[in-house]
Amino acid sequence: MTTKKAPKSKSKPQNRDPLAREHRFNYAEAKPNRFARQIRGGSVAVLLDPDVAKVFKDGEAVNAVLRALMATMPLRDPRR
DSSP states (O other): OOOOOOOOOOOOOOOOOSSOGGGSOOGGGOOOOTTGGGOOTTOOOOOOOHHHHHHOOSHHHHHHHHHHHHHHSOOOOTTO
């Protein structure tokens, strides 16, 4: 009597690339940043909460209020 050996299951090849295919950036479809000209050197972008964004319509308004607030603050030790 002969016994058949069970066929070995084929293991799936392991994907060594940690990024899935759908997460790869396609540079051929990239478009220029339409806001790049508005950003000045040394600028920092921040995300405003929706309630704050309703009050301050643009960066100039936000900067004016922050500068007024800065004028009321004690000077900070530059060594810290």
